[in-house]
Amino acid sequence: ATYKIGYFVGSLSSHSINRVLAKALISVAPEELEFTEIPIKDLPLYSPEYDAEYPPAGRALKDAIAASDGILFVSPEYNRSIPGALKNAIDWGSRPWGTNSFARKPTGLIGTSPGSIGTAVMQSNMRSVLSFLDAPQLNAPEAYIKYDAAAYAEDGSVLNEGTAAMLRHFMEEYSAFVQRVLAANAPGHI
Numbered sequence: 001a002t003y004k005i006g007y008f009v010g011s012l013s014s015h016s017i018n019r020v021l022a023k024a025l026i027s028v029a030p031e032e033l034e035f036t037e038i039p040i041k042d043l044p045l046y047s048p049e050y051d052a053e054y055p056p057a058g059r060a061l062k063d064a065i066a067a068s069d070g071i072l073f074v075s076p077e078y079n080r081s082i083p084g085a086l087k088n089a090i091d092w093g094s095r096p097w098g099t100n101s102f103a104r105k106p107t108g109l110i111g112t113s114p115g116s117i118g119t120a121v122m123q124s125n126m127r128s129v130l131s132f133l134d135a136p137q138l139n140a141p142e143a144y145i146k147y148d149a150a151a152y153a154e155d156g157s158v159l160n161e162g163t164a165a166m167l168r169h170f171m172e173e174y175s176a177f178v179q180r181v182l183a184a185n186a187p188g189h190i
């Protein structure tokens with residue numbers, strides 16, 4: 001079987017190191033995972049005024065989450081928290097009230113930063129948000145990655161064997177977690 005993974009890159013930068021990390025993760029991921037990016041850059045700032053009629057970008061986001069077996073967040077840390085563009089996308093997905101797209105979706109969380117905190121504080125904040133949204137989260141392994149440009153090639157291949165092994169392990173555990181949550185969500189389970 002194959003599993004559809006929708007991934008968010010929490011950066012709008014055209015030279016995002018988190019986009020490099022996303023490519024690297026895809027390059028080492030187990031073959032049963034298929035990846036589609038869920039874009040966030042064209043979303044207006046969410047307002048409840050949109051609930052009566054979601055604009056196409058908001059509708060597309062909710063449809064993309066619904067079409068995904070699992071969600072993966074690859075994001076920078078901004079000011080020790082979640083970048084506004086990513087939080088805005090999550091707010092879009094969570095509404096209109098009663099149609100939270102993240103409920104029961106298996107999620108994974110990873111990010112990289114030039115600093116040695118490696119997005120740990122953003123991830124801690126994200127876990128609170130995902131818990132509130134009733135999204136099951138891969139709890140372990142955690143992955144706080146201090147960015148080393150020499151570890152990655154342009155095409156996303158990983159040049160450093162230690163980094164490759166760590167990212168491969170993360171994706172293997174993520175894939176197993178997605179499959180466990182899907183099994184638990186299947187009709188017949190309580």
Ligand code: FNR
Nearest residue numbers: 011013016017018019076077078079080113114115
């Ligand atoms: C940052 N950066 C940053 N880094 C970090 O480790 N912790 C932080 O709290 C912040 N805060 C922060 C705020 C803002 C507004 C910016 C623009 C940057 C630095 C950040 O990690 C660095 O710019 C990364 O390159 C961002 O990831 P992308 O966009 O390259 O994927």
